[in-house]
Amino acid sequence: MKAFAQTADSVAWTSKKTEKIRLLAEYLGARPVAEAAMAALFFSGRAFPAWEETTLQVGGALLWRLAAESAKVSDEELSEAYRRYGDLGNAVAEVFGARQKQPAAPEIFLPELAESFRKIAATRGPAAKSQILRPLLARATGNEAKYIIKIMLGDLRIGSKESLVEEAIAKAFEVSAKDVQRANMMLGDIGETLCLAAAHKLEEARLRLFHPIGFMLASPVESAEEAFEAYGAEVRFSVEDKYDGIRAQAHIGGKDGHRVVRIFSRTRDDVTESFPELVQPLASLEGELVLDGEIIAWEQLSDDAGRAMPFAELQKRLGRKQVAEALLTSVPVAYLVFDILYCDGELMIDQPLERRYEILASRLALTRNYEPLVTIDPQGKLAFEPSVTGKNHKTEIIRAPFVQAASPEELEELFLMARERGNEGLMLKDLQSCYTPGRRGRAWLKLKRELATLDVVVTAAEYGHGKRAGVLSDYTFAVRDDQEGNKLLNIGKAYSGLTDVELAELTRWFLEHTIVDEGFRRQVEPRIVLEIAFNNMMKSDRHASGFALRFPRILRIRPDKLPEEIDTLATVREIFARQHGQKSPVP
Secondary structure (H helix, E strand, O other), rough: OHHHHHHHHHHHOOOOOHHHHHHHHEEEEEEEEHHHHHHHHHOOOOOOOOOOOOOOOOOEEEEHHHHHHHHHHOHHHHHHHHHHOOOOHHHHHHHHHHOOOOOOOOOOHHHHHHHHHHHHHOOOHHHHOOOOOOHHHHHHHHHHHHHHHHHHHHHEEEEOOOHHHHHHHHHOOOOOOHHHHHHHHOOOOHHHHHHHHHHOOOHHOOOOOOOOOOOOOOEEOOOOHHHHHHOOOOOOEEEEEOOOOOOEEEEEEOOOOEEEEEEEEOOOOOOOOHHHHHHHHHHHHOOOOEEEOOOEEEEEEEOOOOOOOHHHHOOOOOOOOOOOOOHHOOOOOEEEEEEEEEEEOOOOOOOOHHHHHHHHHHHOOOOEEEEEEEOOOOOOOOOOOOOEOOOOOOOEEEEOOOEOOOOOHHHHHHHHHHHOOOOEEEEEEOOOOOOOOOEEEEEEEEEEOOOOEEEEEEEEEEHHHHHHHHEEEEEEEEEEOOOOOOEEEEEEEEEEOOOHHHHHHHHHHHHHEEEOOOOOOOEEOOOOOOEEEOOOEEEOOOOOEEEEEEEOEEEEEEEOOOOOHHOOOHHHHHHHHOOOOOOOOOO
């Protein structure tokens, strides 16, 4: 563990990517393969492989208590260190100081650490988990304890992401970085990928059914003109609505009578139990399949078509292991399928998207529950695509509609139509593109714009993390309730959009204008006005305003505006009503 921690420190101290790769490669190449595989996993900031559902289930409060106990410091001393670093691991290293483990204490080796993580994951309750973690921290030096905690929190914060570890593996074992990336993409296990690289057998990596792979991601564009410029005149691309749901990868296999369906989220979590009504229609599809799509809250209309409902509705279904019958009825869902990644033993990701579309359509047509929907207008209500129905003959699996646009003007019109339907914008996909799991490129583009902007006032500020440690960078903000004596009502929180110089200036101001010091968070005088952009809005009881903003970001500080001039709750209601096509504000 000592050598691992020293290497991690060296990687953190250099800002040069090539030097980080060299340091990691030297460490990995010098270790036995089994140990190097564990190190690769830990350098990626993971305690377990990406494909596994195993979690430590150790809360921050428990880690905090054990860290203070092991360092023999008070909660106040640890809090002070934490405010300086914004990172519990670094704070622990400081409060441990130069403390060395007892001479009789044996050294911590990576296999023991990996085994301890497995034991922690397998135990239930803080007391049982503490019994495993406490002696480990007691034996660790400050530097070792720092990285034990960082791995448990899921981020080393040394500039060593999984893609960098992939390059280090390639360098250490003299294999192609592209082959390493592809193998890791298939396996979802950087440790196993290292073992194959060391044996020069990366070509043996295969996609495994029910082991989720990374999702292909899109790059943003802000206008139809920018999209056409990005693709150029020769590229043909499809146009889909960008739905306001959750990305989902469906794995389907097994024999007739014993079909198995598992649905994975973008974080590779198994969410099948949250959407039980999707299992039967997915199981009715023939063969072994891996599909990519979006789960949305779905309203079935009387004309046999349907439409997507706001994300706030879908949110009621998320994170539930058991879904009550009443919730299944009040918030039905649909799975909009837009890609096929695997079909009957054949990996499809190297096929062009146009070909994948054809295979997906033919596979859907084979199902016994195939039902063409009523045509209304292109994408108007998702109505002209085939669907696969469930046991109650509800539309639950739908081929996501797509069209094409011949000009920026036509694309802009499609964008406006998508927004009128309550969707986020458009997804544009190069019809000749391959599927690149876990990568963001220019083959897929997303065209979306903020719903609106609000002028708000900051009511609280929190210290940031990592390079923003010691800086008050996360701001809670409010609007005015002009019906209740201009009372301030919190509506959201944002941390992106300002420069380092602006953050430093605001930190000084907030420190001088603190009303209540809560340690990591400060309630401040409501005098700093910000302009906030956001993608959409939902009702929420999390904030006093009764609303929450999705993806809020700071556009600018408004020194020209007084707190009395910020937007009101009435304005918020108008934006919410406009978002959902209502003629009058909601109460």
